[in-house]
Amino acid sequence: MDLGDPQLAFRGRYEAADVSTMGNVGQFDIVNAAFLLNYAADRDESDAMCRVVADHLKPGGRFHFTLPNSGYDFHNNPIVADDQYGATLHLPDEMMKSGQRPSDGLAFTFVLQFGEPVTLSNRYWTNESYRDALEKAGIHGISFTPWKPSPEGVQKFGEGFWRHWIENPLCVVGTGYVPE
Numbered sequence: 001m002d003l004g005d006p007q008l009a010f011r012g013r014y015e016a017a018d019v020s021t022m023g024n025v026g027q028f029d030i031v032n033a034a035f036l037l038n039y040a041a042d043r044d045e046s047d048a049m050c051r052v053v054a055d056h057l058k059p060g061g062r063f064h065f066t067l068p069n070s071g072y073d074f075h076n077n078p079i080v081a082d083d084q085y086g087a088t089l090h091l092p093d094e095m096m097k098s099g100q101r102p103s104d105g106l107a108f109t110f111v112l113q114f115g116e117p118v119t120l121s122n123r124y125w126t127n128e129s130y131r132d133a134l135e136k137a138g139i140h141g142i143s144f145t146p147w148k149p150s151p152e153g154v155q156k157f158g159e160g161f162w163r164h165w166i167e168n169p170l171c172v173v174g175t176g177y178v179p180e
Contacts, residue, residue: 020048027058034066038122050137060180069172070126086113104129134176142176
């Protein structure tokens with residue numbers, strides 16, 4: 001592949017920073033964030049992250065994101081098959097025993113099992129809490145869509161492999177925009 005091919009040219013940039021305190025790095029047509037907002041320790045930090053995202057969008061700009069699915073059924077169909085999916089969701093024992101939905105701000109871990117295990121510390125927030133923070137920041141038209149495997153993924157691994165993810169999606173993809 002020729003990375004000099006203008007059709008493959010990437011006309012964007014990546015920024016690595018604490019989004020809740022990130023300074024102005026410009027305005028963009030699109031901001032994409034995979035698993036960002038679920039790291040907010042509290043509502044103030046969530047609001048700050050969303051304000052920074054909104055401030056970096058041009059009028060009409062879009063925010064695309066991926067998050068844990070707050071509609072995930074932790075009790076009746078949890079994904080724990082490390083060998084199958086390479087990841088495990090770990091919630092506090094007291095929550096799992098109670099049978100209740102997690103509350104906003106609950107800390108949990110997600111362990112990726114690709115070679116050496118990698119543990120990611122997260123916070124649980126409802127989609128409604130994300131929506132509130134995004135709308136407060138000026139991002140509108142917010143939608144959440146459960147993650148589904150691609151047709152190529154289903155063809156490669158079969159529907160049975162993806163059954164748990166299809167029946168109980170662990171993640172959502174979403175979008176919103178700043179009005180023109």
